[in-house]
Amino acid sequence: MTTVYEPSHETSHEPWDETRGAEIIAEHSKQEGATLVVLHALQEAFGYVPEAAIPMVAQALNLSRAEVHGVVTFYHDFRHKPAGRHVLKLCRAEACQAAGGDALAARAEAKLGVPLGNTTADDRVTLEPIYCLGLCATAPSAMLDGRLVGRLDEKRLDALVAEAQR
Amino acid sequence: MSMRLFVSRDAGAIAVGADEVAIALQQAAAKRGVAIEIVRTGSRGLYWLEPLVEIATPQGRIAFGPVTEADVPSLLDALASNTPHLLRLGATDEIPWLKRQTRLTFARCGVIDPRSLDDYRAHGGYKGLERALSLGSDAILNEVTASGLRGRGGAGFPTGIKWKTVAQAKADRKFIVCNADEGDSGTFADRMIMEGDPFLVIEGMTIAGITVGATKGYIYTRSEYPHAVEAMKAAIVAARRGGYLGSKIGGSTYDFDLEVRVGAGAYVCGEETSLLESLEGRRGIVRAKPPLPAHHGLFGKPTAINNILSLAAIPFILAEGAKAYAEYGMGRSRGTMPIQLAGNLRYGGLFETAFGVTLGELVDDIGGGTFTGRPVRAVQVGGPLGAYFPRALFDTPFDYEAFTARDGLIGHGGIVVFDDSVDMRKQARFAMEFCAIESCGKCTPCRIGSTRGVETIEKIIRGERVSENLALVEDLCNTMKFGSLCALGGFTPYPVLSALRHFREDFVPAPTTLQAAE
Numbered sequence: 001m002t003t004v005y006e007p008s009h010e011t012s013h014e015p016w017d018e019t020r021g022a023e024i025i026a027e028h029s030k031q032e033g034a035t036l037v038v039l040h041a042l043q044e045a046f047g048y049v050p051e052a053a054i055p056m057v058a059q060a061l062n063l064s065r066a067e068v069h070g071v072v073t074f075y076h077d078f079r080h081k082p083a084g085r086h087v088l089k090l091c092r093a094e095a096c097q098a099a100g101g102d103a104l105a106a107r108a109e110a111k112l113g114v115p116l117g118n119t120t121a122d123d124r125v126t127l128e129p130i131y132c133l134g135l136c137a138t139a140p141s142a143m144l145d146g147r148l149v150g151r152l153d154e155k156r157l158d159a160l161v162a163e164a165q166r
Numbered sequence: 167m168s169m170r171l172f173v174s175r176d177a178g179a180i181a182v183g184a185d186e187v188a189i190a191l192q193q194a195a196a197k198r199g200v201a202i203e204i205v206r207t208g209s210r211g212l213y214w215l216e217p218l219v220e221i222a223t224p225q226g227r228i229a230f231g232p233v234t235e236a237d238v239p240s241l242l243d244a245l246a247s248n249t250p251h252l253l254r255l256g257a258t259d260e261i262p263w264l265k266r267q268t269r270l271t272f273a274r275c276g277v278i279d280p281r282s283l284d285d286y287r288a289h290g291g292y293k294g295l296e297r298a299l300s301l302g303s304d305a306i307l308n309e310v311t312a313s314g315l316r317g318r319g320g321a322g323f324p325t326g327i328k329w330k331t332v333a334q335a336k337a338d339r340k341f342i343v344c345n346a347d348e349g350d351s352g353t354f355a356d357r358m359i360m361e362g363d364p365f366l367v368i369e370g371m372t373i374a375g376i377t378v379g380a381t382k383g384y385i386y387t388r389s390e391y392p393h394a395v396e397a398m399k400a401a402i403v404a405a406r407r408g409g410y411l412g413s414k415i416g417g418s419t420y421d422f423d424l425e426v427r428v429g430a431g432a433y434v435c436g437e438e439t440s441l442l443e444s445l446e447g448r449r450g451i452v453r454a455k456p457p458l459p460a461h462h463g464l465f466g467k468p469t470a471i472n473n474i475l476s477l478a479a480i481p482f483i484l485a486e487g488a489k490a491y492a493e494y495g496m497g498r499s500r501g502t503m504p505i506q507l508a509g510n511l512r513y514g515g516l517f518e519t520a521f522g523v524t525l526g527e528l529v530d531d532i533g534g535g536t537f538t539g540r541p542v543r544a545v546q547v548g549g550p551l552g553a554y555f556p557r558a559l560f561d562t563p564f565d566y567e568a569f570t571a572r573d574g575l576i577g578h579g580g581i582v583v584f585d586d587s588v589d590m591r592k593q594a595r596f597a598m599e600f601c602a603i604e605s606c607g608k609c610t611p612c613r614i615g616s617t618r619g620v621e622t623i624e625k626i627i628r629g630e631r632v633s634e635n636l637a638l639v640e641d642l643c644n645t646m647k648f649g650s651l652c653a654l655g656g657f658t659p660y661p662v663l664s665a666l667r668h669f670r671e672d673f674v675p676a677p678t679t680l681q682a683a684e
Contacts, residue, residue, distance in 0.1 A: 033446040036428070040428060070448075074449035077431035093352075094550060094593070096351070097596070132351045134348060134353070134390065135181050137514030137516075139508065141181060148180055
């Protein structure tokens with residue numbers, strides 16, 4: 001059997017909807033220790049964890065709002081507002097630093113006109129640091145909307161930035 | 167006759183174009199009316215050769231690489247007519263970099279189809295479980311203890327002792343937790359094994375479950391590893407369907423099932439107690455020990471929490487016997503270690519070998535020096551919390567005790583190589599900054615110490631009262647090392663102090679500058 005992996009990189013999110021949110025929460029909240037599972041599911045659907053969902057999650061999991069808020073803010077993954085249309089993540093950990101990652105990060109910041117951790121004014125691109133994609137033997141590496149890129153150099157980075165800006 | 171080709175679906179191979187090559191091969195073959203079958207394997211770990219394309223021949227697999235989309239037409243021509251090709255590397259198993267290894271844990275990685283239970287079994291999979299089922303708990307514990315296996319996550323605690331503690335604990339429920347939260351830069355073995363041989367992890371965890379009396383296991387991995395998550399989930403479904411998970415596994419009286427849980431970008435969750443908090447749905451804040459997780463772990467129940475590489479070593483130990491495993495290695499470091507060569511290295515990748523190989527051999531000989539062609543200056547071993555080693559310490563053998571004796575650690579086996587353009591002040595600052603970003607905040611030395619550490623190193627970089635501030639950093643490191651609750655704060659001093667000690671010249675201005683400044 002031929003198996004060619006065709007990853008889906010398109011990220012499209014639904015607008016926040018309370019009924020839909022309640023459905024997602026109900027679907028995942030039965031598991032033991034479900035908080036992260038529920039939050040991941042919400043973010044996957046809406047692109048972020050809406051403030052309005054927090055009391056709903058708290059109620060479903062029998063937690064206080066403060067506890068849920070504490071979890072959302074503790075983990076780097078959870079967004080408090082939607083990201084830009086494209087998310088470009090650059091690995092900033094040691095293996096990528098050793099392979100010229102610092103200069104590439106500076107170049108990306110200059111090209112996009114925003115520092116790491118920010119979204120361009122036109123909402124097209126969110127540029128983020130990531131600490132290790134596990135591609136350390138083909139460093140430096142990046143991820144554009146879930147697509148992995150290794151052996152990054154100026155040319156490949158410029159192409160990624162241009163793609164993200166489209 | 168159909169050509170049988172192998173192309174990796176490992177994230178590292180995909181990142182350098184393996185998907186594109188596989189698609190191009192399929193399209194070009196269809197256009198020519200050539201029947202081909204592409205098996206998407208894991209990676210052999212020879213990343214400088216990825217995308218690697220292999221073809222099955224009666225004499226074994228022949229490798230080509232690194233293959234780009236543009237190479238596909240000429241490659242197909244050569245394969246169809248059996249004529250030479252520029253990218254031909256010969257028999258895969260004879261590639262020296264691979265041949266030099268001792269692959270016990272990674273024996274199947276890159277070879278089999280990670281989605282196929284049949285392929286796993288055809289390559290010796292589930293032999294360990296079969297033997298474990300016939301042995302029973304006490305005899306398995308004896309085997310694991312006799313193998314000398316120590317936790318591959320970094321702390322190096324003997325696995326047999328940990329399991330015995332859980333096995334002896336009395337409780338209505340027990341758990342196996344697989345720590346696959348591989349957050350260290352320079353490490354990718356966990357990711358590779360999940361993507362390339364996920365049934366191995368399942369088998370190891372199942373044996374652990376039988377041994378300690380657990381009926382449920384969790385694999386906690388990273389959101390940064392979507393391909394590994396997908397591969398693990400698919401393998402769990404297949405194992406369940408094959409009767410290897412669920413009730414009465416392998417026709418025995420044992421029940422065991424697994425679930426994958428995904429973290430959310432917190433490095434500290436690789437620390438076992440923080441991981442348990444996260445699995446329970448809370449902030450990943452470190453727990454004080456005791457009680458040990460073996461007594462009071464996940465959901466308050468006795469839990470064996472092991473690194474994925476420790477669990478992945480188990481099937482070999484059970485299948486081939488403790489002695490076969492313990493014969494490899496040196497001193498109290500038995501068996502093999504999947505060493506990950508990364509950063510500025512010509513031949514980066516996964517190199518599994520018995521303990522005892524020296525750091526210099528790994529970097530210069532196996533790794534081939536830097537890809538920038540400049541001299542190697544510093545090597546960080548063991549992730550962001552590992553020490554930086556200078557060339558002067560390249561004779562250090564890969565062994566838990568030998569690294570400890572030189573104020574370093576082998577951690578999870580990652581080696582990150584830097585050339586002479588590295589500024590060690592920046593690396594020391596980064597270590598503190600990383601700790602400040604990732605600290606869970608529970609204990610003061612880690613939470614406050616790391617922030618003060620960043621500030622003080624910045625003062626040194628600016629040339630402010632350098633010798634006093636250096637003394638202050640050393641004092642701060644001492645407090646963090648002995649006062650922190652877990653390894654994050656406790657080990658951050660390793661990279662910082664090793665940078666200060668071995669690369670002093672980067673921190674202290676040359677005498678002339680000093681005189682001028684005063």
